[in-house]
Amino acid sequence: MTAxxxxxxLTKAPTDPHRTRGPRLPVRLLPLAPAVVLLLLFLAGPIxxxxxxxxxxxxxxxxxxxxFVGLDxxxxxxxxxxxxxxxxxxxxxxxxxxxxxxxTLGLALAALMRRASKPVRTLTGGxxxxxxxxxxxxxxxxxxxxxxxxxxxxxxxxxxxxxxxNWLFTLPILAVSxxxxxxxxxxxxxxxxxxxxxxxxxITEAAEVDGVGGWRRMWHITLPxxxxxxxxxxxxxxxxxxxxxxxxxxxxxxxxxxxxxTLPLFMYxxxxxxxxxxxxxxxxxxxLLVGSLFSxxxxxxxRTEV
Numbered sequence: 552m553t554a555x556x557x558x559x560x561l562t563k564a565p566t567d568p569h570r571t572r573g574p575r576l577p578v579r580l581l582p583l584a585p586a587v588v589l590l591l592l593f594l595a596g597p598i599x600x601x602x603x604x605x606x607x608x609x610x611x612x613x614x615x616x617x618x619f620v621g622l623d624x625x626x627x628x629x630x631x632x633x634x635x636x637x638x639x640x641x642x643x644x645x646x647x648x649x650x651x652x653x654x655t656l657g658l659a660l661a662a663l664m665r666r667a668s669k670p671v672r673t674l675t676g677g678x679x680x681x682x683x684x685x686x687x688x689x690x691x692x693x694x695x696x697x698x699x700x701x702x703x704x705x706x707x708x709x710x711x712x713x714x715x716x717n718w719l720f721t722l723p724i725l726a727v728s729x730x731x732x733x734x735x736x737x738x739x740x741x742x743x744x745x746x747x748x749x750x751x752x753x754i755t756e757a758a759e760v761d762g763v764g765g766w767r768r769m770w771h772i773t774l775p776x777x778x779x780x781x782x783x784x785x786x787x788x789x790x791x792x793x794x795x796x797x798x799x800x801x802x803x804x805x806x807x808x809x810x811x812x813t814l815p816l817f818m819y820x821x822x823x824x825x826x827x828x829x830x831x832x833x834x835x836x837x838x839l840l841v842g843s844l845f846s847x848x849x850x851x852x853x854r855t856e857v
């Protein structure tokens with residue numbers, strides 16, 4: 552019995568995956584084109600232009616045309632005591648107000664509000680979020696009024712018969728760090744509230760039945776389960792804190808004697824008060840590098856699964 556040959560119309564030619572994938576790939580990437588154009592125009596373009604300016608001696612006044620100076624601006628920065636002081640104060644400000652202050656206080660508020668009654672949660676959340684939504688300049692004036700010599704803090708200390716002092720003069724970096732904690736804790740609280748709500752109640756209830764205390768539950772159960780939220784919150788808070796300008800400028804303007812001058816204020820002073828645009832832009836690129844290093848560290852930590 553002979554086998555019949557298939558009809559030529561019913562025979563399908565083998566499909567080439569590369570042939571079908573080729574025309575579809577540009578179509579799939581087409582919706583991303585506007586976003587890519589906007590990123591190139593408003594992000595990559597200015598960064599590239601700043602990269603060029605950082606290697607020149609461009610000034611605001613007294614110069615007809617800039618010239619290429621190579622790494623002179625960066626060499627000058629690392630030999631400048633004011634720049635090194637600004638780097639140190641930026642790290643202190645970031646650690647105190649972001650890594651310790653906002654992160655710890657936000658987690659504590661989120662954990663306490665889970666057990667609080669609804670009126671308490673509403674009142675506390677409203678107060679904390681109000682501080683967050685205030686414009687940075689307004690928050691700076693409020694905290695300036697709180698810490699100044701005749702301010703609210705010293706009035707409270709006088710009422711308690713405790714010694715008062717001019718906080719913006721004696722401890723300026725601590726004052727602006729506290730101000731940033733007061734203003735930015737709401738973001739951490741919201742992030743951790745959402746993360747804690749995702750923890751199954753069965754796990755915490757089982758730990759309570761087994762007699763695990765509150766601190767042990769927090770350290771061995773809660774924190775490992777929200778580790779990714781902690782890393783994301785730390786990364787976003789750190790990047791936001793590194794760029795704080797208006798809050799410190801309103802409260803201390805980097806003084807007295809540069810004791811609260813972080814890198815954004817030092818950059819502004821060099822670029823727009825001393826008219827050294829090239830040098831100020833080099834400092835801005837170094838600040839961008841610091842933020843990138845922090846982001847890489849956090850992203851590296853987030854790659855490991857719990």
